[in-house]
Amino acid sequence: xxxxxxxxxxxxxxxxxxxxxxxxxxxxxxxxxxxxxxxxxxxxxxxxxxxxxxxxxxxxxxxxxxxxxxxxxxxxxxxxxxxxxxxxxxxxxxxxxxxxxxxxxxxxxxxxxxxxxxxxxxxxxxxxxxxxxxxxxxxxxxxxxxxxxxxxxxxxxxxxxxxxxxxxxxxxxxxxxxxxxxxxxxxxxxxxxxxxxxxxxxxxxxxxxxxxxxxxxxxxxxxxxxxxxxxxxxxxxxxxxxxxxxxxxxxxxxxxxxxxxxxxxxxxx
DNA sequence: ATGGTTGCTTAGCAA
Numbered sequence: 371x372x373x374x375x376x377x378x379x380x381x382x383x384x385x386x387x388x389x390x391x392x393x394x395x396x397x398x399x400x401x402x403x404x405x406x407x408x409x410x411x412x413x414x415x416x417x418x419x420x421x422x423x424x425x426x427x428x429x430x431x432x433x434x435x436x437x438x439x440x441x442x443x444x445x446x447x448x449x450x451x452x453x454x455x456x457x458x459x460x461x462x463x464x465x466x467x468x469x470x471x472x473x474x475x476x477x478x479x480x481x482x483x484x485x486x487x488x489x490x491x492x493x494x495x496x497x498x499x500x501x502x503x504x505x506x507x508x509x510x511x512x513x514x515x516x517x518x519x520x521x522x523x524x525x526x527x528x529x530x531x532x533x534x535x536x537x538x539x540x541x542x543x544x545x546x547x548x549x550x551x552x553x554x555x556x557x558x559x560x561x562x563x564x565x566x567x568x569x570x571x572x573x574x575x576x577x578x579x580x581x582x583x584x585x586x587x588x589x590x591x592x593x594x595x596x597x598x599x600x601x602x603x604x605x606x607x608x609x610x611x612x613x614x615x616x617x618x619x620x621x622x623x624x625x626x627x628x629x630x631x632x633x634x635x636x637x638x639x
Numbered sequence: 640a641t642g643g644t645t646g647c648t649t650a651g652c653a654a
Contacts, residue, residue: 379654380647404646406647431647432647432652572644575643575644576643577643577644
């Protein structure tokens, strides 16, 4: 059982790279962010030919999220069912053979102190409440996506430069920590407690050749999923070559039996 | 140095 999350920065520009990734990694589930297209322009058929059914919440020009699966996923959420947040396509959730998969594209925030920054912090709090109230974290749950926050000093190339900057400010880190405090563990760090593994490099300033990156894309897992993690890595090579996304995919490999896992302590309602 | 690059859309915004 393999899960991939990737901010593609336009699904149609990245379709060729995506189909090669599907062949190379042979994942079971793929979470995509920043589709930058509406559902009528989403390449359902091209992905079906590669063996994947797609669940899509699109938006014109901006945002857009999708979950691809070899087995047909059932839609459980498109957004928070809250009109004050659901004008932007940033969250989609699916049930896939007893596994709950939630795919998020957290707002970037643009600049510390801006309106977009305040919206980002509110969005994080909405996500936390949603997870707390609507998701049974005693079951196998994966929360995957672009969180637009680097949690620790080793997740940025120069913590002194990034101190209090967007993607690394303390309120953003606190907001992410409140998500992980629900019991959702960073599965990359479960396998690799130390060391750099950036997932995003700005297109500007030749950031990638200088490895001026941040680790802001994660697969977070509920306790049952942590017990089954076998491996986790960043597909850094995907950032190389012609027309890359500015993000690299994050991959998580699980032992067999994931779908059979049942909660030991069903959540009291 | 208020820069730089990419994508969507077509001059300006978002990242």
